[in-house]
Amino acid sequence: METIKVNFENGIEMNRIEQGAEIIKRGGVIAFPTETVYGLGADALNKDAVRKIFEAKGRPQDNPLIIHVADRDISAFAAEVPEKAQAMMDKFWPGPLTLILKKTDIVPLETSAGLDTVGIRMPSNETARLLIKASGCPVAAPSANISGKPSPTNFKRCVEDLDGRVDMIIGDGSSIVGLESTIVDYSVHPPRLLRPGYITYEDLLVMDPEVVYDEAKTRADEKEIPKAPGMKYRHYAPKAPLTIISGDVEKAGKEILKRTEKYRSEGKVVGILAPKERETMYNRENIRFISLGSEKNSSEIARNLFEGLRMFDDLNVDVILAEGFSETGVGIAIMNRLKKASGFNIVEV
Ligand code: TXA
Ligand code: MG
Numbered sequence: 001m002e003t004i005k006v007n008f009e010n011g012i013e014m015n016r017i018e019q020g021a022e023i024i025k026r027g028g029v030i031a032f033p034t035e036t037v038y039g040l041g042a043d044a045l046n047k048d049a050v051r052k053i054f055e056a057k058g059r060p061q062d063n064p065l066i067i068h069v070a071d072r073d074i075s076a077f078a079a080e081v082p083e084k085a086q087a088m089m090d091k092f093w094p095g096p097l098t099l100i101l102k103k104t105d106i107v108p109l110e111t112s113a114g115l116d117t118v119g120i121r122m123p124s125n126e127t128a129r130l131l132i133k134a135s136g137c138p139v140a141a142p143s144a145n146i147s148g149k150p151s152p153t154n155f156k157r158c159v160e161d162l163d164g165r166v167d168m169i170i171g172d173g174s175s176i177v178g179l180e181s182t183i184v185d186y187s188v189h190p191p192r193l194l195r196p197g198y199i200t201y202e203d204l205l206v207m208d209p210e211v212v213y214d215e216a217k218t219r220a221d222e223k224e225i226p227k228a229p230g231m232k233y234r235h236y237a238p239k240a241p242l243t244i245i246s247g248d249v250e251k252a253g254k255e256i257l258k259r260t261e262k263y264r265s266e267g268k269v270v271g272i273l274a275p276k277e278r279e280t281m282y283n284r285e286n287i288r289f290i291s292l293g294s295e296k297n298s299s300e301i302a303r304n305l306f307e308g309l310r311m312f313d314d315l316n317v318d319v320i321l322a323e324g325f326s327e328t329g330v331g332i333a334i335m336n337r338l339k340k341a342s343g344f345n346i347v348e349v
Contacts, residue, residue, distance in 0.1 A: 246324030
């Protein structure tokens, strides 16, 4: 398949948005930017189009898609909108929040992967909203990575994963949030936080104190079926095995250097992922150090996380050691992704 590739380097080109919308209307698939991560979109109401998303990504069929809207009136897709869910939409849309609601019949079971609920979100990224509006339909879109890889946060990574597999790839710079949307399930009571994100649990509790979050339920090794089906697969994984060294910063640093020495004696190339404050400490021969930004700025760490993980693939490291981040605020979402990237391979020091 010939993929049309367009990167908006000098602002949005409306003729290209129209071209993308035509492709969506005709049942094609397009990678496009959002503020969280890049999405791989198709007409959410066209089951053949939706099937192409699963094919292009190599995604398991039992993992439902989020539909993206450009209009606040979601009554065509959501059968019930509880009052608190409406308040969440009013507060956080457009933005990185997805709500799970009971679906109407026009949302095909291909989109919801057989569930009677659907995830809905209104992105704040302008390219995304113009594209959805011009398409005239809700756009189903998972993250635009090949299943299992870290989500792409820029044009280049989408091209790497999807060139030749989709009809068009549109880019407009790096995603400003860098982590997928926060997901809250309002089809159940009490409502559940299913995936932590940039909009934090604390942010949600201010709006609705009833929201519950049970981190264990999002674990990859849960025997019970996780509430968000996507949470059970190995995710966000760079090619090299990744170990998180968590705990006191000084002890973690010593442990990382100790392990590095051992790996190097085995002839392995070691990648280290840590905040930039530790740059001089890990500035040694044979270490591929990637900084995600300052540990004082969790938004910056979040924005750089997936790109950092992907850079280790380019550097051909054999093993990766990552410092754990503090699990407060956005840090909860950062560690949620990092733990999955490691396959829950965490060492406490
Ligand atoms: O920020 C985002 O949400 C990005 C951008 C592109 O919008 N999209 C994204 O989609 O992360 P995806 O497919 O990679 O992740 C969606 C997650 C999966 O874990 C899926 O299982 C869950 O949402 N999900 C979708 N619909 C659901 C439903 N009806 N009930 C429970 N979980 C659902
Ligand atoms: Mg994904």
